[in-house]
Structures are given as C-alpha cells and as structure tokens.
Amino acid sequence: MNRLHDKVAVITGAGSGIGRAAAELMSKEGARVVVADHDTRAAEETAALITAAGGQALPLTVDVMEEDSIADMISATVKEYGALHVLCNHVGGTNPRTDLDVLRMDMDEFDRAVALNMRSTLLGSRHAIPHMIRAGGGSIINTASVAALVGDVLQTSYGAVKAAVVSITKSVATQYGPQNIRCNAIAPGAVVTPALENNLPQEVVDSLKRGNALPYLGSPEDIGHTMVFLASDESRYLTGQLLVVDGGMTAQSSAAPGRRAMLPA
Template sequence: MGRLQGKAAIITGGASGIGMAAAQMFAAEGAAVAIADLDQQQASDAAARIQEAGGRAIGIAVDVMDEESLADLVNASVQEFGRLDVMCNHVGGSNPRKDLDVLRLDLEEFDRTMQLNVRSALLGCRLALPHLIDVGGGSIINTASVGGLAGDYMQVAYGTAKAAVIRMTQYVATQYGAQKVRCNAVAPGAVMTPALQNNLSAEAIDKIRSHNALPFIGEPEDIAAAMLFLASDESRYITGQTLVVDGGMTSHHAIAEDRRIQPD
C-alpha cells in the first residue's frame, strides 16, 4: 500500500480492460485517479467502483483524437486533484476488418489508426508535461504493443502506429529527462480482454497461447502491474524504455514452437 500515495494520475481508456485494472491498482496504492473514456457513463461507473472501494477517482469523457477534449481532461483533472504526477496514454487500437495487409489496407483506417494511437499519445504527453514539470517531475506511460516490435501478416497500420509510439517515447524521455520527467512504454502481448475475446476465436486464442513461453495468456492485471511499477518511484532511474509484458511471446525465434520438446 502507498506506492503512489499523494500522487494524481490520468488514465485514458481507463473504464475497462487493462486501463480499468490500472486505475484500480493506482487507487489502491494511494493515487487519485482520473478515469477517461469516450463514454461518460462508463467512466463515471468505473470511478464509482473505485470510490466504493475507498479510493479517490473521477470519471471524465474524452475523445483522444480531439485536442480540445484532451486539454479539457487534463485541466479538469488538475483542477480536481491540484496536481498531476502520472499520465497514462492508454487508448489505442485499430479495426482489424479494415487494417489488413499492405495491398488490402483501407487507407482511411491507416490515417485513423495513426491519429488514435500516435497523435493522441503525443498530445497526451504535450498537455501533461507542463503539469509534471510543475510538481518537480513525474511519469508518462504510453501503451505500445508487441505489434510494434515485429512484423505480422495483418494489421500493418496498428503495428506501424505502435512502433511510432515506442520511438516517440524515447524522444519525450530524452527531451524532458532534465526536468525529472520519465517517459516509458508498456508493450503487451496477447491479454484476455473483451477486445481479444470478441475479435478472435477460441482456436485462434489457443494458437497464440501455444507461442508464449509461459503456458497461459495474461490478464489485464498483469499489464496494469507493469504500469504501476513505471508510475511509482521504484522506477525512478528508468526512462525511455519499453517494458515488454507478453508471457515470453517475443523471447524466442519464430521457429521455436516447431522445435518444442514435449515433456515425458
């Protein structure tokens, strides 16, 4: 308890899945949390659950692709809590039915994906930085993906966007480290979120599991725990890094699964 005591955090996409798990962990460790979501009711409901558990939270509607909406989020959070110490730019994704291979990719979806993942994270950093500097430093956490670390047969827009988020994270870390602002990324692998379960069949999920080094697919809390570490002072000497949390999916050569030796 108390790893974030006295700190205030914003989590975009905080009303469900990984974002909600992070919001609950942050609040349990003493942080005041602004939960931002496109749906005001979902944001308010998520904040209410934290309040019922004894934490401090508010729910705020935000459209991360709109600069004014993001500015309103940051201003409302700082007004409510009096400070900002942690900014989690968590919203992202793409439409897998349009985000295909290079020849079949919907170019409008490519532009939308870049705006949703890269531009929104850049704006989140840009709007949070003055407040983080004002309190003597803080932590920015950008959600990337293992999709930004290697190629795949589909979702070229998503992978390209997440690669950009990883590189942008290093730029922010380099440019504002002197003001004690840390900026890191978390790159999840497959996680048992509603999005994963809604978009993939049970067979496809089992196939992903077979390529993990660990014999299971992670839960939202596994990623949230990494975000909590990066938000806390325990990671005070870590910046510009991408923490891969993927059950070992990227720990081995692609051929490794075909060469697996089954136990007797």
C-alpha cells in the same frame, strides 16, 4: 499499499480492460485517479468501483482524437486535484477487419490508427508535461504493443503506429528528463480483454497461447501492475524504455512450440 501516495494519475481508456485494472491498482496504492474514457458510463463504472473500495476517482469523458478534449481532460484533472504526476496514454487500437496487408489495407483506417494511437499519445504528453514540470516531475506511461516489434500478415497500420509510440516515448524521455519527467512504454502481448474476446476467433486465441513461453495469456492486471511500477518511485531511474510484457511471445523461436514435442518425457 502506499507506493503512489499523494500522486495524481490520469489514465485514458480506463473504462474497461487494462485501463480499468490500472486505475483500480493505482488507487489501491494511494493515487487519486482520473478515469478517462470515450464511454461515459464505463468511466463512471470504473470510478464507482474505486470509490466503493475507499479510493478517490474522477470520471471524465474524453475523445483522444480531439486535441481540445485532451486539453480539457488535463485541465479538469489539475482543477480537481491541484496537480498531475502520472499520465497513462493507454487508448489505442485498430479495426482488424480493415487494417489488412499493405495491398488491401484501408487507408482511412490507417489515418484513424494514426490519430487514435500515435497522435493521441503525443498530444496527451504535450498537454501534461507543463503541469508535471510545475509538480516537480512525473511519469508518462505509453501503451505500445508487441505489434511494434514483429511483422504480421494483418494490422499493418497498428504495427506502424505502435512503433511510432515507442519513438515518441524515447523523444519525450530525452527532451524532458532534465525536468525530472520520465517516459516509458509498455508492449503488451496477448491479454484477455473485451477487445481480444470480441475481435478474435477462438482458433486465433488458441494460436496466441501456443506462441507464448508461459502456458497462459495475460490478464489486464498483469499490465496494470507494470503501470503501477512505472508510475511509482521504484522506477525512478528507468526512462525511455520499452517494457515487453508478453508472456515470452517475442522471446522464443517460432519453432519452439513444435519442438517441445521432441523433448524426452
């Protein structure tokens, strides 16, 4: 359980859901973890879970839409632990009530989605890279989405900015690979998180499950384990890539669920 021994990892959005799962899993693998979230209490709760299990964690409050806040997060990390090896740019999201189709979408929500998802990813990397270079290299892990890969009737802004996250990932990997910095993105499919449970009606959740090749939706730990892999030296030759972790949602034809009934018993 030492795949991340001596590594320092910063995870934004670590107060709940996938971010919390990733923080706990990285700690179990030996990392010293900075638990960053806009919700101070949630960050402290995650850090308490980690320390209670014998790990090291530093809770920090961060607003990823403010560059100064991101810079302070990175500076506090290096001041506390002396280095930075892993950055998970995980914070993101959109408002499904206002991020609608092209004709009806709220352009203020589009601007917010750009800042929350795309700009925060760029700025997190911008402030982390110099410290990673000093540490001899590092791994940046960006959270994209299957929304970057397929069209949808809603969430136009979200799909666009997550596609931009993939592009930023490839640029960072190309530009800083010679300094031994790897950058990869994860595209989660439907994952049972508080955000999913609070924003989607049950009939939509059921339709997402039917759209998977696997007979279940993902858990935060499913994505967290992928983050651990990308943070570890096991993925040392993997960079500039998008790992789609979606239960087969984007692998199968939209007709596949209905056609299953045609299979012989």
